[in-house]
Amino acid sequence: MANLCARVQHVAVNAALRSAATIAAVAVAYFATAQVGLVLALVKGQVTPLWLPTGIAVAALLMSGRRIWPGVTLGAFAANISLGAPLFSALLITAGNTAAPLLAWYLLTRFGFRLALDRLKDALLLVFAGALGAMSVSALVGAAAMRAGGVISWSEVPAVVSVWWTGDAMGVLVFTPLLLTVPRHWKTSPRRLAEAAALLVTTAALAFFVTTTELRLLFLVFPMLIWAALRFQHAIAAPCAVIISVAAVMAAAGGHFANGDLPTTMIVLQAFNGSVALTGLILSAITSERNEARQAIERACEQLAETVARYQDEGVRKRLGRVVPPG
Numbered sequence: 652m653a654n655l656c657a658r659v660q661h662v663a664v665n666a667a668l669r670s671a672a673t674i675a676a677v678a679v680a681y682f683a684t685a686q687v688g689l690v691l692a693l694v695k696g697q698v699t700p701l702w703l704p705t706g707i708a709v710a711a712l713l714m715s716g717r718r719i720w721p722g723v724t725l726g727a728f729a730a731n732i733s734l735g736a737p738l739f740s741a742l743l744i745t746a747g748n749t750a751a752p753l754l755a756w757y758l759l760t761r762f763g764f765r766l767a768l769d770r771l772k773d774a775l776l777l778v779f780a781g782a783l784g785a786m787s788v789s790a791l792v793g794a795a796a797m798r799a800g801g802v803i804s805w806s807e808v809p810a811v812v813s814v815w816w817t818g819d820a821m822g823v824l825v826f827t828p829l830l831l832t833v834p835r836h837w838k839t840s841p842r843r844l845a846e847a848a849a850l851l852v853t854t855a856a857l858a859f860f861v862t863t864t865e866l867r868l869l870f871l872v873f874p875m876l877i878w879a880a881l882r883f884q885h886a887i888a889a890p891c892a893v894i895i896s897v898a899a900v901m902a903a904a905g906g907h908f909a910n911g912d913l914p915t916t917m918i919v920l921q922a923f924n925g926s927v928a929l930t931g932l933i934l935s936a937i938t939s940e941r942n943e944a945r946q947a948i949e950r951a952c953e954q955l956a957e958t959v960a961r962y963q964d965e966g967v968r969k970r971l972g973r974v975v976p977p978g
Contacts, residue, residue, distance in 0.1 A: 674722035677711045680704075681726025682733075688822075689734070691904040700920055701900045702818040704730070705789070706826025708752035709759075709781055713766060713831065717756060724749045740800035747792025751819065755785035766831050768885055769939035774932045782823040790816035810914060817921045824928035825896045828935075832885035847887050850879055851894070858895045862902035869923055873930060880934035884942075888931040896924045 684703040691699045708723045727748035731741035758780040765773050794812045797803045803811055854875040861868045872895050880888040902908040903920045 670718055673711075673715055673719050674725070677707065677719050677722030678725040678729070680707050680711075681723060682729045685726065685730035686733075688818075689730075691900050699900070700814060700818045700821065700903065700917060701825065701896055701924065702815075702822040703826050704748075705752060705786060705819045705822035706824075706830065708748075709755045709823050710827045710830035712752055712756035713759065713764070713827075717753065720749060720753055723752055736802070737800045740796040740802070743796035743799070744793045747789040747796070750792070751785050751787075751789035754788055755781040755823065758785060767939070768828055768832055768932070768936055769943060771933065771936050771940060774936035777827065777932065778824065778929065781827070782820040786819035786823060787816055789819050810917075813914075814917055817917070817925075821896065821921065821924050821928065824932065825893055825924070828885055828932055829889040829893055832889055843883075847883055850875060850883075850887060851890060854879070854891045855894050855898075858898035862898045863907045872927070876927060876931050877934060880931055881938055884935040884939050885931075888935045892927050892931040895927050899923055899927075 681704045684707060688699045688702050688704065691701065704726065708726075711719055711722065724745060728741060728745040731744050731748075736744070759776055762776055762780065763772075764776045764781075768774060768777070790812050793815050794803070794808050797811060798805065798808055854872065857872050857875060861871050876888060876891050876895070879891045899908060899920060903916055908916060908920055
């Protein structure tokens with residue numbers, strides 16, 4: 652009995668240590684990617700069109716459960732304090748940054764979301780529930796906190812809400828699929844590995860070119876994205892979407908992406924990033940669903956062939972038994 656109690660306590664301690672390590676890792680990842688995202692901020696040095704920490708937070712909650720929410724809170728609070736925000740504003744923004752991923756986690760798990768993203772249903776849930784729906788919470792709370800802290804004026808609230816909302820949503824659409832579907836053990840032929848590497852390199856080169864040139868050639872990245880989705884599904888389509896979106900945001904932050912004021916730039920940028928994310932996400936999900944259906948049909952055909960062969964063998968034996976008397 653004493654040994655059993657000791658083993659139970661040992662398991663409980665290990666579980667607590669793993670949870671603490673996961674929470675710490677999420678907090679560090681949130682803070683680190685927040686610093687990267689703030690370099691690309693377009694509004695008051697605090698609101699960015701691609702907020703990667705939301706993608707990390709939603710993916711971490713989906714993979715590890717809601718028990719790791721303190722990591723999101725700690726990372727968000729550290730990121731806001733590092734900006735020199737007033738304590739009240741930092742706490743309010745942190746609450747919004749924690750509530751939005753938790754709401755995304757609840758909605759996705761409530762409606763049967765699968766981490767493999769291998770169904771069209773999963774892709775649509777991530778888009779409308781996980782990204783567009785849940786991230787409106789952080790945008791509204793964050794804009795209210797910045798207004799209460801005197802960081803922005805009333806006239807700037809709509810722009811901040813739109814940039815904040817689309818930035819958080821883009822973080823979920825672009826980064827969450829990458830974290831959920833990254834191959835842990837990718838067993839494939841050297842030829843396919845070379846194809847995937849060539850696809851990633853070509854996508855990066857094209858993304859840099861089309862987002863910085865004065866020519867309107869943004870459409871050139873879509874054949875690469877479609878190729879990745881059809882051939883490799885999320886495993887390569889998700890990294891391609893990240894590469895393209897990051898290149899576009901960097902170009903926008905440098906003033907090279909679109910000519911015009913902030914609202915015009917944001918409309919063009921987020922329309923482009925949204926098209927990239929949706930193309931890779933939905934096409935990969937449909938392709939995975941089609942492949943799964945084809946494999947199910949092939950398995951059914953094999954089982955049917957085995958069944959028919961077995962009954963044929965039994966029928967032959969029965970007929971032979973009637974013709975040839977037992978020895």
